[in-house]
Amino acid sequence: MGISVGLNTSVILSYIREISPDNYTKKTCSLFSALFNIGVILGLLVSLPLDEVNSNNAPEEHLWRLVIMFPSIICTLRIIILLFIYNLDTPFYYYSNNMPLEGRKALERLYEDNYV
Numbered sequence: 001m002g003i004s005v006g007l008n009t010s011v012i013l014s015y016i017r018e019i020s021p022d023n024y025t026k027k028t029c030s031l032f033s034a035l036f037n038i039g040v041i042l043g044l045l046v047s048l049p050l051d052e053v054n055s056n057n058a059p060e061e062h063l064w065r066l067v068i069m070f071p072s073i074i075c076t077l078r079i080i081i082l083l084f085i086y087n088l089d090t091p092f093y094y095y096s097n098n099m100p101l102e103g104r105k106a107l108e109r110l111y112e113d114n115y116v
Contacts, residue, residue: 009036012032013029013032013033015090016028016029016032017029018090018091018092018093019090019091019110021115043071046066046067046070047064047067088105088109088110089102089106090106091103091104091106091107091110094106104116
């Protein structure tokens with residue numbers, strides 16, 4: 001799971017860097033890093049009750065499933081959104097592969113008309 005999170009983080013930062021305007025790249029990457037760290041802290045806080053779980057207490061015994069299920073649901077929703085709603089490559093990809101029409105469509109989908 002740690003390798004998956006590390007790879008995911010590097011891919012997301014690369015994607016953010018490619019779709020963000022040059023003057024906002026540092027801010028958006030910093031915002032992602034801050035939100036990622038907040039998520040790590042929240043994950044640790046959610047798992048705190050697990051330290052108090054006694055194997056003799058049956059109701060609390062299944063609390064670890066919540067810690068596993070919550071991130072799984074979020075990841076599944078993100079995959080569905082990326083596959084079916086937001087399924088564009090970056091404008092940089094389209095322009096570097098000599099597909100300016102698709103690049104223009106990606107820019108129009110990412111930004112307001114007056115910034116394209």
